[in-house]
Amino acid sequence: MLEAPNLRDVIDxxxxxxxxxxxxxxxxxxxxxxxxxxxxxxxxxxxxxxILGSFKPRGGINLVSQLGPDELARGLxxxxxxxxxxxxxxxxKTFGAAVTIVVPKIANxxxxxxxxxxxxxxxxxxxxxxxxxxxxxxLASEEGMRHVHSANEPDLIAGVGxxxxxxxxxxxxxxxxxxxxxxxxxxxxxxxxxAAVSPSTEVIAVQAEAAPxxxxxxxxxxxxxAPMATAAEGLATAHSYELPMGILREHVKTFALVxxxxxxxxxxxxxxxxxxxxxxxxxxxxxxxxxxxxxxxGKRVVVVASGGxxxxxxxxxxxxx
Numbered sequence: 001m002l003e004a005p006n007l008r009d010v011i012d013x014x015x016x017x018x019x020x021x022x023x024x025x026x027x028x029x030x031x032x033x034x035x036x037x038x039x040x041x042x043x044x045x046x047x048x049x050x051i052l053g054s055f056k057p058r059g060g061i062n063l064v065s066q067l068g069p070d071e072l073a074r075g076l077x078x079x080x081x082x083x084x085x086x087x088x089x090x091x092x093k094t095f096g097a098a099v100t101i102v103v104p105k106i107a108n109x110x111x112x113x114x115x116x117x118x119x120x121x122x123x124x125x126x127x128x129x130x131x132x133x134x135x136x137x138x139l140a141s142e143e144g145m146r147h148v149h150s151a152n153e154p155d156l157i158a159g160v161g162x163x164x165x166x167x168x169x170x171x172x173x174x175x176x177x178x179x180x181x182x183x184x185x186x187x188x189x190x191x192x193x194x195a196a197v198s199p200s201t202e203v204i205a206v207q208a209e210a211a212p213x214x215x216x217x218x219x220x221x222x223x224x225x226a227p228m229a230t231a232a233e234g235l236a237t238a239h240s241y242e243l244p245m246g247i248l249r250e251h252v253k254t255f256a257l258v259x260x261x262x263x264x265x266x267x268x269x270x271x272x273x274x275x276x277x278x279x280x281x282x283x284x285x286x287x288x289x290x291x292x293x294x295x296x297x298g299k300r301v302v303v304v305a306s307g308g309x310x311x312x313x314x315x316x317x318x319x320x321x
Contacts, residue, residue, distance in 0.1 A: 002152060002154060002242065002243045003154060004154065004157070004188075004192065004243065004246065004247050005154045005155070005157050005158035005161065005189075005192060006192065006196070007192065007193060007196035007197065009154070009155075009158040009161075010158050010161040010162055010164075010165055010189065010192065010193055011165070012158070013058070013062040013155070013158040013159045013161065013162055014162045014165060016061070016062050016065055016066075016159075017058055017061045017062050017065075017159060017162065020051075020057075020061045020094060021050065021051060021057060021058055021061065021162075022050070022051065023166055024045065024046050024047055024049050024050050024163065024166070025045075025046045025049060026043055026044070026045050026046070026166070026167055026170045026171055026302070027043065027044055027046065027274075028041060028042065028043045028044075029042055029043075029044060029273055029274050030042075031272075031273035031274075032044070032269065032273050032274060032286065033301075035269065035273075035289075035290050035293070036289055036290060036293040036296050036297060036301070037293050037294070037296065037297025037298065038297060038298065039297065039298040040293075040296060040297055040298060040299060040301060041299070041300040041301065042289065042301050042303065043171060043300070043301065043302045043303070044274060044276075044286075044302075044303055044304075044305050045163060045166075045167050045302060045303070045304045045305065046276065046305050047163055047282070047304060047305055047306050047307060048276065048277065048278050048279070048282055048305045048306070048307055048308025049308070050163075051090070052083070052086045052087070052090060052114065052309075053083075053279075053307055053308040053309045054083035054086065054087070054306065054307035054308070054309060055083075055160050055163050055186055055304075055306050055307065056083040056084050056086065056087035056160065056185075056307075057086070057087045057090050057091070058159040058160045058162050058163060059087060059153070059155070059156035059157065059158075059159035059160040059185060060084075060087030060088050060090060060091035060148070060156070060159070061087075061090070061091050061094065061159060062155050062156065062158060062159025062162075063091070063148065063153055063155040063156050063159060064076070064088070064091035064092060064094070064095050064097065064148075065091070065094075065095060066155060067095070067097070067146065071097075071146045072095060072096060072097040073097075074144050074145050074146055075092075075097055075098035075099065075100065075143070075145045075146070076088055076091075076092050076097050076098070076099045076100070076145060076146050076147075076148055077099075077100050077101075077102075077136050077139055077140035077143070077145040077146065077147045077148070078099075078100075078101050078102070078136060078147065078148040078149075078150065079101070079102045079103070079129065079132040079133035079135070079136035079137075079150070080101055080102075080103055080115075080129075080132075080150065081103065081104060081107060081108070081111075081129050081182075081233035081234060081236050081237075082103070082107060082108045082111030082112070082114075082115075082233055082234070082309060083111065083234055083281075083307050083309060084148075084150040084183075085101035085103060085111065085115045085120070085122075086111060086114050086115055086118065086309075088101065088120070088148050089101060089114075089115045089118035089119065089120035090118050092118075092119070092120065093118050093119050097146075098121075099118075099119065099120040099121070100120065100121040100122075100123065100136075100139065100143075100145065101115050101120050101121070101122050101123070101136075102122075102123045102124075102125050102126075102132045102133070102135050102136040102139065103115075103122060103123070103124055103125075103132055104124070104125075104126050104127060104128055104129055104131070104132050104236075105124050105125070105126065105127055106127065106233075107124065107233070108233055108309060108311045109311065110309060110311060110312075111233075111309050112124075114309075123135075123139075128228060128236070128238065129228075129233075129236055129237050129238075130228075130237060130238050130239055133150075133239075149241070150182075150183040150185065150241075151183035151184050151185045151188075151241040151243060151244045152241050152242060152243045152244075153185075153243075154243065156185055157185050157188045157189050157192070157243070157244065157247070158189065159189075160185050160186050160189045161188075161189025161190065161192055161193050162189075163186070163189070163190075163304070164177070164179075164189055164190040164193040164194065165193050165197070167302055168193065168194075168197050168198050171300075171302065173300060174198060174201045174300055174301075174302055175201065175202065175296075175299035175300045175301060176201065176202045176203075176204060176296060176299055176300075176301045176302070177190060177194060177201050177202070177203050177204070177301075177302045177304075178203075178204045178206060178256075178285040178286075178288055178289055178301065178302070178303045178304065179203065179204070179205055179206065179285060179304050179306075180205075180206050180207075180234070180235065180281055180282065180284045180285055180304065180306050181205045181206060181207045181214045181215075181235070181248070181255075182207075182214075182234045182235045182236070182237060182281055183237060183240075183241055183244065184214055184240065184241060184243075184244025184245065184247075184248060185244060186304070186306055187203075187205045187244065187248060187252070188243070188244040188247040188248060190203055190304070191203050191205075191247055191248060191250075191251035191252050192247060192251065194251070195251045202253065202254060203251065203252050203253075203254075204252075204254045204255070204256055204288060204292070205218070205248060205252050205254070205255045205256070206255075206256045206257070206258060206284045206285055206287070206288040207235060207255070207256075207257055207258075207284070208230035208232055208235045208257065208258060208259075208260070208263065208284065209230075209257040209258060209259050209260070210227075210228065210229040210230035210231075210259075210260055211226070211227075211228045211229070211230040211232075211235050211236055211237060211238065212226045212257055213225060213226040213228070213237060213238055213239055213240045214240045214244075214245065214248070214255075215255045215257060216240075217240040217245050218240075218245065218248055218249055218252070218255055219255075223239065223240050223241070223242065223245060224240065225238050225239055226238060230260065230263075230280070231260060231263075231280060231314060231317075232260075232263055232279070232280030232281045232284065233279075233280070233281065234279065234280070234281025234282070234306070234307060235280070235281045235284065256288040256291065256292060258284050258287040258288055258291060261321070262287040262290070262291060263280050263283055263284060263287055264280075264317060264318040264321050265287070265318075265321075266278075266283035266284070266286045266287040266290070267279075267280065267283050267310065267314075267315070267318040268318050268319065269283075269286060269290075270283060270286065270305070276305065276308070277308050277310055277315075278305045278307070278308055278310065279307045279308055279309050279310040279311075279314070280310070280314060281306060281307055282304075282305045282306040282307040282308065283305070285303035285304050285305070285306075286303045286305070288303075289301055289303055
């Protein structure tokens with residue numbers, strides 16, 4: 001059974017990744033706060049400004065930096081809708097490992113090209129992420145490569161937990177922290193850090209209505225498969241995973257779902273009120289804050305903009321709507 005990381009692991013990860021990552025800004029936007037309610041203090045953690053436009057490389061660097069020469073020589077394999085793949089490709093390039101990423105046929109073209117630019121071999125397989133994941137596991141076994149799971153990796157969760165540690169170092173007395181949930185690594189890291197350094201802060205996890213596996217699993221004692229139809233590729237999984245779900249069940253008391261329309265609207269809100277480009281998976285925290293505005297009014301709220309790799313097609317859809 002996988003053991004969840006703790007605060008010490010996150011602190012160690014912060015030192016480990018410091019030469020390769022940068023500290024992302026935490027900014028207050030009164031205009032976004034007004035969308036929630038009078039007196040609401042709304043802050044955004046801009047992981048869309050991180051290297052490769054996502055929080056994911058924090059985890060990739062932390063994990064791969066600790067692999068031994070034999071594992072690096074075997075090469076790395078992963079499945080991804082985009083940001084996790086970029087993370088593994090970047091870490092592999094940084095530490096001298098060959099990388100193969102399996103992506104769905106409908107993968108974001110920009111993310112796909114980024115992986116190739118980082119030197120990864122990219123294989124498009126399956127219509128959904130879960131099909132890509134199963135194929136990547138098969139290939140890794142056949143080729144003897146080190147498979148890097150997008151969530152069931154303690155070192156990955158510790159690495160991405162560093163963005164939450166930065167939040168609490170930069171801002172005190174946070175009432176609510178709202179985090180997106182795809183595979184669950186970022187939300188798990190946020191839950192671990194919050195429980196250790198700011199237990200009075202409520203963590204709200206957010207998923208797309210069209211991909212609610214994590215919510216269904218969080219409500220249950222088992223992992224639940226659910227239909228997947230979201231356009232937010234960072235949330236586009238029909239499955240949930242053992243390690244992050246155990247952490248979320250322990251530390252998270254509130255889970256929210258947002259619609260595809262609410263996601264597209266939040267993309268436009270970020271453009272209009274924060275002059276910031278945030279992808280679908282990255283805007284769900286803001287979308288949830290607006291949806292839950294009655295209970296958040298007057299509070300100090302931090303939302304995580306987890307990525308900025310928005311495809312041109314999805315941007316056009318949001319603007320047209």
